[in-house]
Amino acid sequence: MKTVVVGTVAFDAIETPFGKTDRVVGGSATYISLAASYFSKEIGIVSVVGDDFPQEMIAIFHLRGIDTAGMEVKAGQKSFFWSGKYHMDMNSRDTLVTDLNVLADFNPVLPANYRKAEYLMLGNIDPNLQIQVIEQMNKRPKLIVMDTMNFWMDVARKPLDRAISMADVLTINDEEARQLSGEYSVVKAAKAILKRGPKYLIIKKGEHGALIFHGDFVFFAPALPLEEVFDPTGAGDSFAGGFLGHLARSGDISFSSMKRGIIFGSGMASFCVEKFGPERLFDLTQAQIDDRMHSFIDLVQVDIELVG
Numbered sequence: 180m181k182t183v184v185v186g187t188v189a190f191d192a193i194e195t196p197f198g199k200t201d202r203v204v205g206g207s208a209t210y211i212s213l214a215a216s217y218f219s220k221e222i223g224i225v226s227v228v229g230d231d232f233p234q235e236m237i238a239i240f241h242l243r244g245i246d247t248a249g250m251e252v253k254a255g256q257k258s259f260f261w262s263g264k265y266h267m268d269m270n271s272r273d274t275l276v277t278d279l280n281v282l283a284d285f286n287p288v289l290p291a292n293y294r295k296a297e298y299l300m301l302g303n304i305d306p307n308l309q310i311q312v313i314e315q316m317n318k319r320p321k322l323i324v325m326d327t328m329n330f331w332m333d334v335a336r337k338p339l340d341r342a343i344s345m346a347d348v349l350t351i352n353d354e355e356a357r358q359l360s361g362e363y364s365v366v367k368a369a370k371a372i373l374k375r376g377p378k379y380l381i382i383k384k385g386e387h388g389a390l391i392f393h394g395d396f397v398f399f400a401p402a403l404p405l406e407e408v409f410d411p412t413g414a415g416d417s418f419a420g421g422f423l424g425h426l427a428r429s430g431d432i433s434f435s436s437m438k439r440g441i442i443f444g445s446g447m448a449s450f451c452v453e454k455f456g457p458e459r460l461f462d463l464t465q466a467q468i469d470d471r472m473h474s475f476i477d478l479v480q481v482d483i484e485l486v487g
């Protein structure tokens with residue numbers, strides 16, 4: 180396996196100003212692996228679900244070339260469930276319910292062929308599990324990318340700090356960066372967080388794009404202005420999937436490659452929000468992805484003549 184993704188595979192109930200769903204498939208590993216599958220192959224998921232999880236979704240993972248040998252199915256138990264409600268601007272949301280269910284006593288055991296992966300994505304999940312996965316790798320992967328959220332900052336700060344210290348790239352949103360660092364300015368927050376271990380920090384700002392910080396350098400990728408956003412759930416994970424998928428495909432983990440990675444990540448996030456749940460990521464074509472990437476290039480490219 181070239182890339183291993185640990186995270187949740189779940190059911191979500193989502194309410195946005197434009198609609199409501201009672202139960203759709205979601206979870207961080209779902210969005211990450213689907214988005215990454217358009218760039219790179221040999222992706223394996225490490226997660227756990229109950230026997231309520233639909234076979235149809237597992238079949239979609241397989242159709243996309245995603246391996247599920249690391250995804251445990253627990254008989255007689257329920258999958259992780261999360262419910263959230265978006266505010267009018269869709270950049271912020273309230274978590275209504277987090278039912279850990281099968282995740283409460285999950286002990287990931289990586290299949291032997293996952294332990295040699297070069298790229299490890301620690302999707303949003305209990306940081307203790309993120310650490311357990313790192314510790315099962317035969318040798319340190321070439322790149323460890325990690326995502327997390329405020330929930331884990333509130334309930335598992337110590338293991339979270341340890342997991343962060345083990346990652347190369349951390350992806351969080353601006354509110355989480357403030358909570359993690361205690362700094363209001365995102366620039367100061369980034370400096371403080373980079374001192375804790377990761378060499379790169381990506382701060383996601385929803386419809387206002389994303390920033391990647393590295394040493395004294397910073398680069399910005401806009402989010403594509405879309406006419407209609409139905410459901411932002413999974414946008415951050417699709418972003419991470421596009422980012423990681425690009426790095427795994429190119430094999431280049433330089434800062435320049437990461438800059439391109441956050442543009443590809445923004446492209447995948449822009450698809451994700453167009454439908455409820457992960458559906459938009461089931462059957463994209465290469466032509467649709469290329470077309471979207473051209474829109475990004477058009478959005479930011481400009482010739483400027485300086486007077487001075």
Ligand code: AMP
Nearest residue numbers: 187189205206261303412413414415416
């Ligand atoms: P995103 O919108 O990119 O932050 O990701 C949303 C996904 O994260 C949803 O599909 C949820 O199932 C999942 N999720 C929500 N809360 C948690 C949590 N505490 N731990 C892990 N995954 C979560």
